[in-house]
Amino acid sequence: MSVGTQERKSLAGLSAAFQSLGRRLNVVPYLFILPALVIYGLFNLGPVLGSMVLSFFKWELLSPTSEFVGLKHYSYILRDKLFWNALSHNIIFLSLAVIVPVGIGLFLAVFMAEIAKGRTVYRSLLFLPAIFSGVVIAYVWKWIYHPFSGILNQTLDVVGLDFLALSWLGNPRVALYSTFAAYAWASYGYSMVIFLAGLQGIDREIYDAAIVDGVNFLQKMFLITVPLLRDVFTFVITLRILTAMGVFSVIFILTGGGPYYATDVIGVYIYRMIGNYEMGWGSAAATINAIIIVTMSALFMRLREREHRREGTQKAEIVDLLSVIDRREYHHRISGSVDPGDVV
Amino acid sequence: MTSFKSNKEIRESALGFPARIRFENYVGAWTGAHFDRYFVNSVIIGVLTVAIVLTVGSLAAFAFARMRFAGNRVIFFIIFIGLTFPVTARIGPLLTLMYKLGLVDSRWALVFAYAAGSMPFSILMMRSFFRQFPEELEQAARIDGCSSLQFFLQVLLPLSTPALVTLGIFTFMGAWNEFMIALLLISKNALRTLPLGLMAFQSEYTTDFALSIAGINITAIPVILIYVLFQRSFIEGITAGALK
Numbered sequence: 001m002s003v004g005t006q007e008r009k010s011l012a013g014l015s016a017a018f019q020s021l022g023r024r025l026n027v028v029p030y031l032f033i034l035p036a037l038v039i040y041g042l043f044n045l046g047p048v049l050g051s052m053v054l055s056f057f058k059w060e061l062l063s064p065t066s067e068f069v070g071l072k073h074y075s076y077i078l079r080d081k082l083f084w085n086a087l088s089h090n091i092i093f094l095s096l097a098v099i100v101p102v103g104i105g106l107f108l109a110v111f112m113a114e115i116a117k118g119r120t121v122y123r124s125l126l127f128l129p130a131i132f133s134g135v136v137i138a139y140v141w142k143w144i145y146h147p148f149s150g151i152l153n154q155t156l157d158v159v160g161l162d163f164l165a166l167s168w169l170g171n172p173r174v175a176l177y178s179t180f181a182a183y184a185w186a187s188y189g190y191s192m193v194i195f196l197a198g199l200q201g202i203d204r205e206i207y208d209a210a211i212v213d214g215v216n217f218l219q220k221m222f223l224i225t226v227p228l229l230r231d232v233f234t235f236v237i238t239l240r241i242l243t244a245m246g247v248f249s250v251i252f253i254l255t256g257g258g259p260y261y262a263t264d265v266i267g268v269y270i271y272r273m274i275g276n277y278e279m280g281w282g283s284a285a286a287t288i289n290a291i292i293i294v295t296m297s298a299l300f301m302r303l304r305e306r307e308h309r310r311e312g313t314q315k316a317e318i319v320d321l322l323s324v325i326d327r328r329e330y331h332h333r334i335s336g337s338v339d340p341g342d343v344v
Numbered sequence: 345m346t347s348f349k350s351n352k353e354i355r356e357s358a359l360g361f362p363a364r365i366r367f368e369n370y371v372g373a374w375t376g377a378h379f380d381r382y383f384v385n386s387v388i389i390g391v392l393t394v395a396i397v398l399t400v401g402s403l404a405a406f407a408f409a410r411m412r413f414a415g416n417r418v419i420f421f422i423i424f425i426g427l428t429f430p431v432t433a434r435i436g437p438l439l440t441l442m443y444k445l446g447l448v449d450s451r452w453a454l455v456f457a458y459a460a461g462s463m464p465f466s467i468l469m470m471r472s473f474f475r476q477f478p479e480e481l482e483q484a485a486r487i488d489g490c491s492s493l494q495f496f497l498q499v500l501l502p503l504s505t506p507a508l509v510t511l512g513i514f515t516f517m518g519a520w521n522e523f524m525i526a527l528l529l530i531s532k533n534a535l536r537t538l539p540l541g542l543m544a545f546q547s548e549y550t551t552d553f554a555l556s557i558a559g560i561n562i563t564a565i566p567v568i569l570i571y572v573l574f575q576r577s578f579i580e581g582i583t584a585g586a587l588k
Contacts, residue, residue: 005582028411033404035404036400036404037419037423039456047436054437057439120576133539134521134564135523136564137389139546250538253543270432286436294425
């Protein structure tokens with residue numbers, strides 16, 4: 001009987017009926033997230049978990065037979081000098097990364113926040129290196145570092161500092177720092193725009209009050225700006241953890257890990273194994289690296305959050321896209337109205 | 345600028361201006377070194393990745409943002425942790441999987457790998473964007489007889505164009521610039537993306553500086569153009585991830 005009544009309904013009515021049935025069973029949300037979950041599960045989370053499982057097996061790419069070897073790969077990797085060598089280079093990268101690109105980004109952002117005119121232009125120009133592929137970055141720097149035709153040694157020659165000219169990528173003692181310079185060039189922009197957005201979220205009245213109190217530039221920077229940007233710092237540094245521990249293409253192209261493994265990093269180390277279809281070894285190394293990265297960033301964020309709570313400040317406010325835009329416009333309006341030049 | 349010089353000029357002075365502007369290097373790289381092909385591959389892969397990420401990602405983000413269902417928070421967290429995985433953590437099994445699916449040396453392999461890679465960020469970003477619309481908007485649409493899907497397609501998506509543009513640009517640039525996955529999944533010359541092509545090209549023409557710098561520029565200029573056109577969206581994409 002109910003079928004008979006349904007038949008008389010229009011197609012829209014039928015679909016509405018299904019919809020309400022769906023809502024009662026609550027399948028609609030699951031249908032909505034299903035395609036994303038399938039893609040994410042199959043090509044991202046699945047392979048990550050697969051790496052963890054694979055690391056306990058002897059497994060070559062095209063041979064489907066797999067043999068359980070337990071912790072053999074792990075014990076090999078943890079005793080491998082090259083692994084520790086590569087990891088130590090990642091750690092050096094990370095320690096420099098939280099200072100150099102983050103510091104440059106912060107200072108540029110602070111200066112830019114002071115500029116009233118043409119801020120967008122400066123921001124765009126200074127951010128430019130960050131938009132390129134690591135491959136492009138690497139080739140630009142390879143050209144800069146070229147021993148004879150390179151811009152760096154030629155410039156040193158012109159300025160008369162030719163005794164400083166080096167084989168920047170060929171000398172094992174400086175090569176790691178040379179590659180770091182390329183990485184820093186490609187990454188300070190991220191810190192800069194994130195800090196700038198954070199700065200624009202700070203209430204200008206705080207600064208106005210500080211200026212009345214006679215606070216100088218450095219005091220303003222370290223007593224007001226840096227503490228107010230703490231959540232932004234957390235994000236910027238977390239981003240550095242992720243990129244410095246996962247750095248690959250810049251080093252792969254610039255030096256390939258050489259000379260004599262002087263610039264080898266975990267990314268290149270794993271690539272060598274996977275490239276040789278040593279899936280088990282590669283997966284074990286990848287798992288160790290992933291555990292280090294996830295633990296580092298989780299610990300760091302947890303630590304910051306705890307500090308935060310101890311200080312009794314409010315939990316990190318969720319600011320998202322719209323409110324950032326809103327605030328930016330709000331500030332344009334505020335500063336516009338305060339600007340005496342604007343009063344007609 | 346150097347790309348307009350001859351090799352002799354570069355050797356003599358890397359910083360000096362060229363005597364005359366030479367386009368030969370570009371023509372040489374574009375046709376002689378197959379950069380036209382790499383360019384097309386990069387465009388196809390970038391566009392398909394963006395299409396998948398925008399439809400699939402925003403659909404899921406809509407459910408996470410505006411629907412109540414069992415496991416909402418848990419599933420969201422599982423997707424969220426994907427932000428911290430390095431590429432190396434999934435590269436091995438991904439390669440095996442693609443072999444098994446017969447997708448090695450196929451553009452689809454890269455499309456799926458990239459779409460899966462940007463899924464956490466896209467869902468996170470669109471979710472917080474969708475969350476800002478007031479509850480009343482949805483109620484009003486419901487009263488007008490909209491289903492969830494209709495509300496999403498006809499009301500929410502048109503209102504979210506700025507966020508979708510931002511996400512699209514961001515995803516496109518990510519796919520355009522990606523290197524490691526492409527390096528392991530693509531071996532056929534005809535299927536190379538620009539970063540791969542650039543690498544092959546550079547190792548082939550190590551001594552021809554002028555030509556190799558033209559190659560770098562062919563890879564970089566489209567990105568610069570997109571950046572100049574959409575720089576607001578681009579920078580907002582980064583800060584959107586940051587201030588969450």
